[in-house]
Amino acid sequence: MSIAEAGEFGLIARVVARLETGPTTLLGPGDDSAIVAAPDGRIVASTDVLVEGRHFRRDWSSPADIGHRAAAANLADIAAMGAVPTALLVALCAPVDMEAAWAEDLAGGLSAEASLVGASVVGGDMSSSPTLTVAVTALGDLAGQAPVLRSGAQPGDIVALAGRVGHAAAGYTVLSRGFRTPKALVEAYRRPQVPYAAGPAAARAGATAMIDVSDGLLQDLGHIAKASVVGVDVHTERFEIPGQMRDAATALGVDPLQWLLAGGDDHALAATFPAGVPLPEGWRQIGVVHDGTGVTVDKKPWTGPLGWDHFR
Template sequence: MPDSVGDLGEFGLIGAVTARLPQGPVVLLGPGDDSAVVAAPDGRVVVTTDLLVENRHFRRDWSDAADVGHKAAAQNLSDIEAMGARPTSLVVGLGVPAELPASWAVELSAGLGEEAALVGASVVGGDVVRSPLVVVSVTALGTLAGGAPVTRSGARPGDVVAVCGRLGWAEAGYQVLSRGFRTPRAVVEAHRRPQVPYGAGVEAASLGATAMCDVSDGLLGDLGHVAAASGVAIDVDPSHLTVAGPLREVASALGADPLAWVLTGGDDNALVATFPAGLELPERWTVIGSVSAGSGVTVGGAEYDGPAGHDHFAGS
């Protein structure tokens, strides 16, 4: 294989990338034509898209190419899960410098495919273009399999709020990496590759979830979207939140508050949902709050003193 993407050329790069992407049963026509064809058995397709920009969402000195691929896929697959749907396929747009090692692009592709395979999805196509920085744009497709989508707008007073997945781990990893360290490995890996609770979205829908959201920009910020869309107030009980040991250790070393990471840290891609009170939820779902009449999100009955989560256009 040529050393760089520029040496490989556009179509050589496409061929090298797609060669490592097996296709699943819903793919009727995969990479190689003007468009892919993916089956949509119930006549509807759930669609989402997300961008990762080098030095904004990842750094090549912090994450290897496979890590970036896993993260790019996971962020989009999680959004499909948050609708109560099952992911089926991904389309990827890739911008790269000509001098980028060709092996880096191929390893990125492998990471994308490996993450998609965790849910039985396929990378079915995309595009490549020359860019001064690495930019990865992923569009994910999913199926509701005859069910109704779980939106952000269905929460009702009297519901409980529950979360599935880890919170604060990716932020702890970011704080470690930003200070030039590479340990504890558990939190660093959490920043590099989210652990999405796959299957939890369909599970929540089957249990009667009234609203749901992917936690990518921070628990409080994303619950704010649910509260606004549903026209309700949400209160989070901090005593019900899990602050894992590795988070406490890192926070102690850095003089930080680990609960703040749990409440406002992004990139863990947990799921948060509202359910009718009285339901018996599976063990991996933890009730952390309640829904009432009103507006906004509070913590322990009081306004949270600090940023609620990540905003792409806040600051520089």
């Protein structure tokens, strides 16, 4: 059955049937608006849009994979503020001849990823469009903590990372060269493994700045450096290159450091902490903050790519 055959309201009913309800959802899909609990009294909000051919390809990823990726991109932004995600709002623009089952499986992926943090898809919108587009807005709760901004890093802080980097970029390169293995790298591109709990844990531990690594580690650390008016130096000896990544890099003629330092879509979290503060579980030091500007690698300017830019 195509989307046109299902009709707007028939498709909505099919999609809603795939959604789970989290504990913060007081009123889910079905009315003019949803109602989401906000115990802290402050709501953290973030939006991302994914466009077919720019952010995903249907011949590379299943609709459930795309749903997981779309949810993760937004939920990670909430975690990067030190907050706990509570809800997602999703807008889908799709060609009328697309199968309704595709949208249902997309909803299943969105819901499954949100359920990892106790959040749920609470509403959204649909429209016909020649270009398949998924737009997601995430909401979150600070649970009494101060938000961790990009602008709080201080000289003398250490730079730490939670989660993995480079895996999704390696998987993207593998797929773009026409291969489907190593499976671990391809799956990392299709479904990121986001360290959601590491964000609130960092806030509780006294992180001074934090960011979601979505566009590339060096580029995103550059946002912290600019906002905080400091310099950041990344130490490459702190990174371990997995065997499969090293083998793939050799086969494809790529420097694996480019994947680690400039690859996006893993949605790791990068943060700065005062020196001497014990790092929370799952965090590891990868560099230092100093009295300077910009981002360097092993105290030298990085001449390779920095990361993703939508208009470059």
